[in-house]
Amino acid sequence: MMRRSESTPLWCQFLLTGVVSLSLLPLPLQAGEEKQIILNDVPTVILDAIQKQFPESDVISANIEIEDNGDEIYEIQGTLKDKRKFEYDTFANGEVQEIEVEFPEYMVPEAVMKAIEKKLPGFTPTYIEASHSKSMKVISYEFEGMMGDKKLDIDVSADGSKIEIADS
Structure with missing residues (x-):
């Protein structure tokens, strides 16, 4: 059982606990920052669009990037059937921003x-x-x-x- 200090008022202990708890929360992404996410967190509409565009591709990884204007972009990385790399950049609703494909x-x-x-x-x-x-x-x-x-x-x-x- 946790003991409370007799010299520290109870309200201070609660305040300190709240501040420490908030400091452990992840900060929201800022413009230009990106965060890797698991493929299960990618909206289905995006994965379906990739499958339609590149039917025999393998999706490998994903991240979210915040644009300078605050837009959230999903960047999905994968390989095509011929092993060239691609990156499919899209908004959460599936609207394509850009598709980048490795070219020899x-x-x-x-x-x-x-x-x-x-x-x-x-x-x-x-x-x-x-x-x-x-x-x-x-x-x-x-x-x-x-x-x-x-x-x-x-x-x-x-x-x-x-x-x-x-x-x-």
Whole structure:
């Protein structure tokens, strides 16, 4: 049985217990933060949409990210039948924000690769993913790679007309 101290008023003990209990609760996510979740916590509408979009895929992991505007985005990671990675980003109601799919270099249009070589001669890609709309139209490409001994991330428009160096 817990004893209460004779020198500490009972109301102080209750207040202290409440403060300690509240400090143990997880804080809500802030913009830009993400939290891994178990697949059972992903809304069924999202998992059904992924199954419809990629029927022979394997869903591996999931997390929730809070956007700068406060929107909650479910990011579902998995692999396609051909073992390429994908990330399916969606709102809780199933509305697609973006679908990212790993691309080997041979799948990237020649115009995009030539534009990169012109703007960043010597850039060597190590990982490429294509960002798609819900209809699976490529919106842009994201490249990770090396420029000499420096790691570089670049974003390239679908036609290669716009190239931006991203934060690395």
